[in-house]
Amino acid sequence: MTAVDETIRTDRPDDGPVLEATGVTMRFGGLTAVNNVGMTVRPGEILGLIGPNGAGKTTFFNCLTGMYKPTEGRVRLLGNDLPPKPRAVVMAGMARTFQNIRLFGNMTALENVMVGRYCRTSSMALTSILRGPKFRREERETRARAQELLEFVGLGKSSEHLARNMPYGDQRRLEIARALATEPKLLLLDEPTAGMNPRETQQASDLIFRIRDSGLAVVVIEHDMRFIFNLCDRVLCLVNGQVLVEGTPGEVQSDPRVIEAYIGGAADDEEGDA
Amino acid sequence: MTDLLQQLVNGLTLGSLYALIAVGYTVVYGIVQLINFAHGEVFMIGAFGALATWTLLFQGTTALWVLPIMILGAVVASVTVAVVMERIAYRPLRGAPRLAPLITAIGISVALQEAVRLFYPGAKSKIPFPQIDVVTGPALSFAGVTVQRAAVFTVGALLMSAALLWWFVNHTRTGHGMQAVSEDKDTARLMGVNVDRIIVIAFALGAFLAAIAGVAQGLLNANVDFRMGFLAGLKAFTAAVLGGIGNIQGAVVGGLVLGVAEALAVGFIPGQFGGSAWKDVWAFALLIIVLVFRPQGILGARVVDRA
Amino acid sequence: MSTSTDIETTYADDAEKVSLWDRIGRPVAPFAWPMVLAGAVILAAGCFLSWSYTDEVLGDLSIDFYPGAVQNLMIIAAVLAVIFALMYRGPFSRLGEWLASATALRVLGLGTTVFMALVIALIGVQAGGLVNVMPGAWISFVGAVLILLGAAGLTPRASKDPLHAHLPSWLEILTIVALLAIVLFGAAYVLDIEDGTVFSLVVLFTGLVAFTLTRAGFFTWVGIIAQTHRRVLMLGAVAVAFLFPFTQDGSDANMSIATQVLIFASTALGLNIVVGLAGLLDLGYIAFLGAGAYVGAMFSHSAFATIGWKPNFLLVVIFGALVSATLGLIIGSPTLRVSGDYLAIVTLAFGEIFRLAMGNLDGQDGPRLTNGPNGIPAIPDLEIGSFNFGETHEVFGITLGRFANYYFLLLVVAAIIITVFTRLNNSRIGRGWIAIREDEKAAEAMGVNTFGLKLFAFAGGAFLAGMAGTIKAHHDVSVTPDQYIFLESAFLLAAVVLGGMGTVAGVLIGATILKLMPEKLRFVADYRLLIFGLLLVLMMRFRPEGLVASKRRQLEFHEEDEELADRVEEVHLVEEQEAKA
Incomplete structure (x- = not known):
């Protein structure tokens, strides 16, 4: 269970925020999906992002991870500006999972996680063809590390299963393992318990705690209120692309505006995903 | 100035031809998001269909009244080929990875060319295309600009076809069905549109115009060749993309723009890289750039994820 | 979409097929097994009698007790039938638990019956009337029909998964060696057949045997042991390829075909990196071979070469490969913005531009580099050190001609390309390519350098093709633009598709089939493009993953096939266990 330990030591010594997004705005034509959203994630905290359907949660995620280039605003990870390119974002230390699982279905679980190691390894063409000692070592390490991560998320026995054949809950966990393989400082989870039964939800919550305990900051988008309020240190409620409330689970839970947003005029359109 | 006008006339003629073929790419793409790479061959089959009609029925006649029947023969040949191709080759592949229909299209394209070469008498080399009164013959001349009679026919054919097509898409039940399917196939199906039928009609419609283009090409060049579909098909595809694939007006505009651009490149690029030797290179370069x-x-198309 | 209806129709088909076999088989079921055995014996017996009155048809089939080539084939079929029958019941029944003997016999029975009918028809047609068909042929035909009817009466049984068959290692290795030997001598034998009809019959029969063994499940097992004994297979294959020229006894005719196959296969393997591994369609790939060939020609000692400098050939090879790779980078650069169909068209346009440019650079429409449509002729044979590739050499008393020399050189090139292909596939880069094929956006979001990897696939594939091209220039003696038309690119693609995207063995087989057929079957030579066009269509319709399927590719083409997915997974699991053991 020490799989993610080493990331603690690479944390910045001062307690500055891991992620700092300010004034993020995303417009599609005339539609403003995300309007002037700010968000700060502190080291070692679990931040929840809630909001009714169509509130712009996933769009905001996509702005953070470089899938979209925000129309306005600034995203800083560990004090550095993030370029709006998914790959650069991963390299800088932020990894994500997808609302509708996007695993590499015809690869095994282990291979999926090994793909996550891609950006932290460096064997290029010539090394791969000549199979020198460096290649062998790196390949061995990649495999070992991937296996370790699978065990960390509880899939140690499923490493040779094809991703597409795995049960739904396992696929969610595999996606997390794959994201962890990129050695992030901050992990973004897009509805990690969607479609799970209560027992699986409980396991997911345990897993997220363990990830936090190993030193990562985590941001979770979720519909399941109980799950969010049990899990998170802080909660941000997004409505109509704007921050409605930010605070501790208790504060947000009891805020009448949140209840109103959920019961009242919540948009009914399904939110566009990545 | 006369030079420029002359090149413009040449360009518009060529462009009309491209436009007629390009519509076929665009209509099919708009409905099934498939690039029917074998469409150039449908055009070639049209030309041969017209030729066969003439050879079988009117050998030796040059009267104008045979032209409509030749066009009918061309249309029958092209539409049959296109519909059969859709039914047996493309339809089973709906939902397959995108590589599959493309490779199929290449296969069909090669097979059709070869079938004509091997089984059409004399098709191993170019075959002379019949000359018809009025639409061929001595060129017309306006203020120093020569206009081939066949060119007038080609442009006229494009104008008429475009008008007909516009009417068909906007004023018939089937046309409305086509629009619905191109917006959203599943919803259209739920609304009771027979999607399979609409797709067949799209292929047939493209083939119809390609057949007319085939006849026009035959009249323009005075000969037909089993290879004529490849380059024409590629250029027409360029035209379709240029105009915004899936967009019918776009295909017409794209065809004309490409034709004129090509003619101007031949006429006005100076030095060693100008002239007709390089015109296809410039056309392909334009294709890549677009x-x-x-x-x-140019006119824009609905952006579809082409991955 | 129409998927659901498709599935229904296939089920309906299956049901019908089964019932047809059973309907034929039910009356004979009680004595089906002896019937098969008797049929096999009768089939073989007929082969020892004369089949034809004249000796001019299908080689010579007119002599009693001296079977000709075609008769030998039927004897092999009879032996196979006996073996399968004894697997179904009798001394080999333990083997029968693993192989689907009844199914195999049905295929074999049907195949031999059709084959015999075909032979009788051919004798009838070629010798002018069925009176020329001697009793022997009819007896064999009856034997074949008996096998067919008897096999229909057998009950197909579920066989065990060969994945769990654990034979002693030496036996598995022996099988591989035996199969390779069959390939070597089979190839030498087949290539020696002059008569086009006999050749097609032999090919047909080979196909029949292969199909029978496939249906029996034999090749599934071969695939598994080939995986376990990869080294042995590799060494064996190299040995076979190396020994092949020695079976030709100095004849250049077949060696010339073999070198063409090698050039074609090497290029197709390069293309397979782009198409099979990175999943990008390149319709202008022949331009890379062309670029290499033109570089080879321009720096050669030909009197028509356009560049005065004559460097060492090794330098030319590297230079050709680099020029080609640069082109690959250029052609690959649009992958940053376009993908799918549009990318395919872009590559096609690049390929055409290459050909047109080569045809134009003749000093009139551009600088004089390529002599335009005339190309660069009279390229002398290669000379590496003091070894001249144009001369014949004696090795162990066997004469090796000009083409044999090129063959060995090309073998080295092919070996390099295969090594590069398999090692890249099985590395970090290969994993990145699979991820791109599966879900490019997700791959990018996981930090895979998608653009770099796609570019590398293009440049790498082009590098290898350029290398082959420089040798091709000397091998072909002349380089002209019309060798590099779009059809050639389509042909390469066909080799990849036919053989199996992402596999080495598949592409080798695909390339061999596509190059060998037209050479040997002169009467189909004119129809070769028609056949190949139809083949592409049929392959995409019925077996898009190719003859030798990469398991993963197969899954990609059959997303809804759960059974296949489970099967692939099981193979993974067993492999892992074995790796640990």
Whole structure:
């Protein structure tokens, strides 16, 4: 269970925020999906992002991870500006999972996680063809590390299963393992318990705690209120692309505006995903 | 000035031809998001269909009244080929990875060319195309600009076809069905549109115009060749993309623009890299530039994920 | 979409097929097994009698007790039938638990019956009337029909998964060696057949045997042991390829075909990196071979070469490969913005531009580099050190001609390409390519350098093709633009598709089939493009993953096939266990 330990030591010594997004705005034509959203994630905290359907949660995620280039605003990870390119974002230390699982279905679980190691390894063409000692070592390490991560998320026995054949809950966990393989400082989870039964939800919550305990900051988008309020240190409620409330689970839970947003005029359109 | 006008006339003629073929790419793409790479061959089959009709029925006649029947023969040949191709080759592949229909299209394209070469008498080399009164013959001349009679026919054919097509898409039940399917196939199906039938009609419609283009090409060049579909098909595809694939008006505009651009390149690029030797190179370069930098075309198309 | 209806129709088909076999088989079921055995014996017996009155048809089939080539084939079929029958019941029944003997016999029975009918028809047609068909042929035909009817009466049984068959290692290795030997001598034998009809019959029969063994499940097992004994297979294959020229006894005719196959296969393997591994369609790939060939020609000692400098050939090879790779980078650069169909068209346009440019650079429409449509002729044979590739050499008393020399050189090139292909596939880069094929956006979001990897696939594939091209220039003696038309690119693609995207063995087989057929079957030579066009269509319709399927590719083409997915997974699991053991 020490799989993610080493990331603690690479944390910045001062307690500055891991992620700092300010004034993020995303417009599609005339539609403003995300309007002037700010968000700060502190080291070692679990931040929840809630909001009714169509509130712009996933769009905001996509702005953070470089899938979209925000129309306005600034995203800083560990004090550095993030370029709006998914790959650069991963390299800088932020990894994500997808609302509708996007695993590499015809690869095994282990291979999926090994793909996550891609950006932290460096064997290029010539090394791969000549199979020198460096290649062998790196390949061995990649495999070992991937296996370790699978065990960390509880899939140690499923490493040779094809991703597409795995049960739904396992696929969610595999996606997390794959994201962890990129050695992030901050992990973004897009509805990690969607479609799970209560027992699986409980396991997911345990897993997220363990990830936090190993030193990562985590941001979770979720519909399941109980799950969010049990899990998170802080909660941000997004409505109509704007921050409605930010605070501790208790504060947000009891805020009448949140209840109103959920019961009242919540948009009914399904939110566009990545 | 006369030079420029002359090149413009040449360009518009060529462009009309491209436009007629390009519509076929665009209509099919708009409905099934498939690039029917074998469409150039449908055009070639049209030309041969017209030729066969003439050879079988009117050998030796040059009267104008045979032209409509030749066009009918061309249309029958093209539409049959296109519909059969859709039914047996493309339809089973709906939902397959995108590589599959493309490779199939290449296969069909090669097979059709070879079938004509091997089984059409004399098709191993170019075959003379019949000359018809009025639409061929001595060129017309306006203020120093020569206009081939066949060119007038080609442009006229494009104008009429475009008008007909516009009417068909906007004023018939089937046309409305086509629009519905191109917006959203599943919803259209739920609304009771027979999607399979609409797709067949799209293929047939494209083939219809390609057949007319085939006849026009035959009249323009005075000969037909089993290879004529490849280059024409590619150029027409360029035209379709240029105009915004899926967009019917776009295909017409794209065809004309490409034709004129090509004619101007032949006439006005100076030095060793000008002239007709390089005109196809410039056309392909334009194709690449459009595909890479403006895949939505001049008039724009609905952006579809082409991955 | 129409998927659901498709599935229904296939089920309906299956049901019908089964019932047809059973309907034929039910009356004979009680004595089906002896019937098969008797049929096999009768089939073989007929082969020892004369089949034809004249000796001019299908080689010579007119002599009693001296079977000709075609008769030998039927004897092999009879032996196979006996073996399968004894697997179904009798001394080999333990083997029968693993192989689907009844199914195999049905295929074999049907195949031999059709084959015999075909032979009788051919004798009838070629000798002018069925009176020329001697009793022997009819007896064999009856034997074949008996096998067919008897096999229909057998009950197909579920066989065990060969994945769990654990034979002693030496036996598995022996099988591989035996199969390779069959390939070597089979190839030498087949290539020696002059008569086009006999050749097609032999090919047909080979196909029949292969199909029978496939249906029996034999090749599934071969695939598994080939995986376990990869080294042995590799060494064996190299040995076979190396020994092949020695079976030709100095004849250049077949060696010339073999070198063409090698050039074609090497290029197709390069293309397979782009198409099979990175999943990008390149319709202008022949331009890379062309670029290499033109570089080879321009720096050669030909009197028509356009560049005065004559460097060492090794330098030319590297230079050709680099020029080609640069082109690959250029052609690959649009992958940053376009993908799918549009990318395919872009590559096609690049390929055409290459050909047109080569045809134009003749000093009139551009600088004089390529002599335009005339190309660069009279390229002398290669000379590496003091070894001249144009001369014949004696090795162990066997004469090796000009083409044999090129063959060995090309073998080295092919070996390099295969090594590069398999090692890249099985590395970090290969994993990145699979991820791109599966879900490019997700791959990018996981930090895979998608653009770099796609570019590398293009440049790498082009590098290898350029290398082959420089040798091709000397091998072909002349380089002209019309060798590099779009059809050639389509042909390469066909080799990849036919053989199996992403596999080495598949592409080798695909390339061999596509190059060998037209050479040997002169009467189909004119129809070769028609056949190949139809083949592409049929392959995409019925077996898009190719003859030798990469398991993963197969899954990609059959997303809804759960059974296949489970099967692939099981193979993974067993492999892992074995790796640990």
